[in-house]
Amino acid sequence: MKRYGVFDVLGPIMIGPSSSHTAGAARLSKIAGTIAGEEINDVKFLLHGSFAKTYKGHGTDRALVAGILGMDPWDERLKDSLKIAEEKGVRVSFEEADLGEVHPNTVKFLIKKENGQEVEVMGSSIGGGSIIITEVDGQKLEFTGEYPTLIIEHVDTPGVVSKVTSILYDNHINIAFMKVFRSSKGRSATMIFETDNNVSEEIENKIKSVEEIKSIKTINPVKEGE
Incomplete structure (x- = not known):
């Protein structure tokens, strides 16, 4: 409920x-x-x-x-x-x-x-x-903006999601929701991570260093009083 x-x-x-x-x-x-x-x-x-x-x-x-x-x-x-x-x-x-x-x-x-x-x-x-x-x-995706959000465009190859989640885990970032969207197999894909913690620039740079990552955008929630 x-x-x-x-x-x-x-x-x-x-x-x-x-x-x-x-x-x-x-x-x-x-x-x-x-x-x-x-x-x-x-x-x-x-x-x-x-x-x-x-x-x-x-x-x-x-x-x-x-x-x-x-x-x-x-x-x-x-x-x-x-x-x-x-x-x-x-x-x-x-x-x-x-x-x-x-x-x-x-x-x-x-x-x-x-x-x-x-x-x-x-x-x-x-x-x-x-x-x-x-x-x-043009990439279909879905997120609400209620949580700190990472939009990560990457090459659709095995192991990329694991590399990113490992970086988040190692830096004590808890994932609230995660979705992956792709245009077609083996081409471009987009990961959406909605997290419980803000992602620092240092962590963002670690994710950027992953070879298959094309781009990353960090979206902070818009909330009253902040």
Whole structure:
């Protein structure tokens, strides 16, 4: 049986009006920005379902921009995020889109960085401020952002998962959830580790040193009061 906490019932601390359309949107966008990394200069938000229909009236547009700028859902500056983005030289645009059989509160982020790199992230705000990331750069995956999370892209060969879990074990990092996604056998795959402890830069570098590892991203949870 699922256990519900006080924030599942009361909802998160946030700038209103809706936990799904503001708190969830800001949290989702902040994680998307973390995945993309620094020096973002252009973001197109492809809005699906109810996000597309109500994004202006419910403040979803401001929440999404706030998250990309690194703001938390309870940040008082959220309501002025569009102006702040303009001042920072971050171009933003919104477009209604049919993203297929996905949650009605779904957005795809098309992110461009100053170095020309492009990053795509898709995720959904699923209620009560909770979110789920479902795709990064075309790779299907799944994580909630509730735990410190490692996204590790690697060559799909035997023993890679064991090498990474051994590093985490040796450094006393407890794994709460782990999933592996791959495009096809023997090609590229993605490991998702949601852990009970934060992963230090030193541990991250040890994982990077594994020959089969292509890239690693560390996502810290967005929580009230932190």
